[in-house]
Amino acid sequence: MQQMISPPRHGTMINPRASVAGIDAANGQCWYEIRALAAGRVEIFLYDVIGGWGITAQQFVSDCKEAGVFEASAVDLHIHSPGGDVMQGFAIFNTLSRLKAKLDIWVDGVAASMASMIVCLPGATVHMPENAWLMVHKPWGGIAGDSDDMRDYAAWLDRNEALMLSAYMNKTGLGQEELEAMLKAETWLNGAEAVEKGFADTLEPELQAAACVNQNKLKDYQNMPEQINNLFGPRAEAPASQPQPAQNPAPQAANNPPAQQPAQQPLAGNIDITALAAQLQQQMQAANTERVSAVSAVFDAFPAFGSLKAECITDISCSAEQARTKLLNALAAGTTPSAGPGAVHIHAGNGNIVGDSIRAAVMNRAGYAQAEKDNAYNGYTLRELARASLVDRGIGISGVGTAQAMVGLAFTHSSSDFGNILMDVAHKAALLGWDEASETFEQWTRKGTLTDFKTAHRVGLESLASLRKVRAGAEYKYVTIKDRGEPIALATYGELFSIDRQTIINDDLDMLTRIPQAMGLAARATVGDLVWAVLTSNPKMSDGKPLFHADHGNLVAADLTIEGLDTARKAMLLQKSGDRRLNIRPAYMLTPVAIESRANQLIKSASVPGADANSGIVNPIQNFVTVASEARLDDSSPTDYYLTAAQGRDTIEVAYLDGIDTPYLEQQQGFTVDGAAFKVRIDAGVAPLDWRGLVKVTKK
Template sequence: MKKTQMHLAVAAAMLLAPQASLTLTPTNKPEKSWYSLKAQNGNAELMIYDEIGGWGISARQFASDLQALGKIGTLTARIHSPGGDVFEGMAIYNMIKGHPAHKVCHIDGLAASMASVIAMAFDEVIMPENAMMMVHKPWGGTLGDADDMRKYADLLDKVEGNLVGAYQQKTGLPEDELHTLLAAETWLTGREAVEKGFANTLTEPLQMAASLNSKRLKDFTNMPEALKKLFAPQGNVPGATNTPAPAATNTPAASVPAPTSPSQADIQAAAAAMNKDRIDGINAAFATFPQFADIKNTCIADTNIDASKAKDMILAKLGEGTTSLAAQPNSVIIHAGNGNLVGDSIRAHVMNRAGHGEAQKDNAYNSYNLRELARASLVDRGIGIANLNPMQMVGLAFTHSSSDFGNILLDVANKSVLMGWETAEETFERWTKKGQLGDFKIAKRVGLGDFNSLREVREGAEYKYITLGDRAEQIALATYGELFSITRQAIINDDMSMLTDIPMKMGFAAKGTIGDLVYAVLTQNPKMSDGKALFHSDHGNLGSGAASVAALDAGRQAMRKQKSGTRHLNIRPEFVLCPVALETTMNQIIKSSSVKGADVNAGIANPIQNFAEVIAESRLDDASAAAWYLAAGQGRDTIEVAYLDGMDTPYIEQQQGFTVDGVATKVRIDAGVAPLDHRGVYKSSGQ
């Protein structure tokens, strides 16, 4: 009888887990578990802080817990795991990948092996600089004859293909490169993971401590030395002396006491001391080279770089672009400067004042106002300003080719615009479909009605090409934007509102513009490619009736009965879009367990309880306080919001001109909004 076992687990524990202890006790599972899954206020948090598939808890239990959450808007995961069972992990990856919620994953310390694969299922992966991710080939073992061994090798190859597929969907890296990374057992820092596409966002390093315990350290050869040393056997037993070890004897293994595992406090202390010595050495090496601040930060973030390697990097940087004096015996080279230290320091200070960064205690420009920063950007580059008045000096800081001042202010304003965009309270993103267009030409979208049932292909017969309908809906981009100016007067007056409040409000306005376009589609009811309005009785998506169980159920049934030719589409409404005036009524109708007016009869249950999520939008009140709408799930053919090349945030441009006494700044966004198919939406007049 052959026996097979397969894991994709890293045998590593590392110094990267939050110091706070965690109790993972998911509902209806044993006291010990490798994950917890909790929902609150329509969102859910998943924590994976142990070996995947451990404690006898399988993907089946995970699936049950995930389904029990019901409808959620966001699924946020926090991962610190050495990996685990490959088949359980792939099942979990597929469950998360197919979940309709917006999915965000934080790598708190380690996402190794199968844990890294699960992270690929999330829309956004966020990693601190000192977190790590590890990828490697699947491994396992089987008992049996030679044929069994060959079959098992083939199985391992197929599993590796599945893993590469998951990584490729996230990173876009070629398959050959991914196979190479897996074969090399590649350990990636947070920065490296972002550069290769395994993660989306890099954050500041977190204070971490070891918390994982794995017995498979011996199976991995490329683990960073810092991790190996941290989990090396500890010989400092209290009361022991430094006497030589006795000669080996034939004492049975059972009589040899097992080495004492280090305590959590010992591990944390060892990790902190080791990392402090490394960082102190790097800081000392860079003490006389402040212009290489970026290289220093890179060295500190990479746990494999010590002071010796940092010095080699300094020498290499100093040698860039130089020519040996031996080759030019009569030449004299004189160079004095501070790299871009001034520009970086000014940028950091202005970012801090604008609320986009933390204060740097050792920044020499912390006490400067905007006018003084403009002067510093010129003086420290050797640009004379003795004969200039304040208006001329600030203008020169904007325009001189050696000055970073204008670009710094542009970066700060851009941060403020994005902050306004990201914090704007808009509802359209929760239910519309996000798309992408490569130019401003009119594009056509294939709707739900362009495909009927697939045709039977008889044995030996050829497949036939489908014929698309002529009713594809059109969508095209348009540009929306405004100008504001960062004037010389604002700099002289130290007016930060030109860098914070105004750009932030323009970010609000940019997102609000897209919201206006989306809800105008609902309220203005444009014509579709068939010449009929989006909501039309011939489309089977227009009804009447005030908000009630009966009216909502009628709309639900109308969407479920929509067809493409003779094929039933079975569209399920996921959202109720209503004016604010109806928000309370809609929630009462949908969330109540019984029908209004029939509470006394416990046998009459609410047939539409929790069938859809209510989204109230004030723009709908302006058109009608009674009309309401149903929409299919996000990503279905409802209304598409397309952005140029997928750039779904506004961006700004700057130009020096005669019409503005300073710098004109343009905020713009290229977007197109259009209905895709009448079957994905339904309207009731509310009357």
């Protein structure tokens, strides 16, 4: 589940940093450069403070799109950065995580703080020279407010740290406690140490730093190794425009001294709390001056309410909007309204009350959630909700001429999450269809996990006949165990559907519910098709023989009788591994629908069917298995049936990518539809593991 990070709503706040220095404006400077090369290759250079000079991650993503980063076949990301703004870093990390290209990351000098998290992008190969450095520490920030504000802010910092820890753990495989200790201590790792800890994958030869970064950014690092000073220089030595680093820069000549460095404004080695408090006090005073001016303007046309004006100015928590409300109440005092008051909607939420309320309203209309009585959007059509997602976020639509244009704007505007809201509802419908699909294969198959689409081999170790006796003082001996490998590979199954502007204008809720629900049901049925196809197609095993074969001892010719079932039961019980009996007991009988009733009659009867009820002849196979019918088996043969061992035994494995056994829904804005296209997919693979837990019975 994705974690939502919401900052505290009160107090004067300093945005959290994963770098312990501020950002100084410098005209013409940029902390990144993107180069589109030949053959679909792109180079990205993150050189300096992330989020510096007022250049945001939004601009970075826009430039990536323009340079074709998301369509590239290979991306080289070069990093030489002391860190920067946490939220900008998260945006970059999440954006680059979606790259489908081959990603190589090069730490050219230093990857500190937030830059070290970007190093941990999933699926990337990280290269570090021996003299490069990587640093991890805790994010920091500050707030001026009451005790509740400070506790909220501390919790917010903890959530930011948890997200950084997750990225570090996924990349390195280190435990949470070890990483928490590294962050707390501000840990610096050179190239060899970073490879050893798992932050980097390849150790490269030593290189001279490719470019210089503002040295002031490093003065607040308490545990920085002395060698790192050689990797950085003052801003006067950095290029005046975007950096032009080289992948393998030449060393600086010894007889060529650096240019004279201008004086640097010193920064404290630690955060100056007094200076920080003074800065916050100035900000609060400036904000209060602005508030007083705005409140005074509210009363300019109403001099008779001087006492109310003074009261509002004195109350530092009273905003101009609150003052306007108090003035309206005072003006309305003593008057009688012509109609009763309407419904009053009071909301307190996480800062996204519009999006959450619209989502709740659509979920209620779709039948997936109860109506919230205080939700102002209850009963709105999809068209009205699209309008609200714009207007109630302050996005003007007066210049939008048609309903289709308005709905299109709701899909595409960066401040509107209307498309994401619809995707949440469609995903809920797809999962509902998946859960409602009537499939029985999960009762007896083994669930597995594959991490990629390469063919894997499941190894089944041959069992030991017995353990050898060890005499007193004698050594234990190693045993040789034969193995065999059954191949299994993932494949992707999916379909597309779209929600266009006509759907919203026509208030066609079925497009949001029934179609995704049907696709979720189809996704589970697709996996079921793969499982039952293994039984009916009788594929070859690693020994070159079919899954069901006389040499495997799991192919029986018998009628559907007490004797026939008992013969099949014995065939499974008498299976061997080497010279040892495995004693595998059947747990399920898989039948075509045509013989389900007869199978239940034979297995559930207390006495042998057809014998005198008082004869005392006990049914020897009563309830020895659970009958599960499957209509797909009728298409292959209405008389053949199967016995299978209990779940957990090696029979048939159903593997999912990363263990995700539910459909994945992905949204994409495109030019092929006037709205949003959605892709429903499931990544699954099915293969037989062992023949000894399966028996096939064919009619004589």
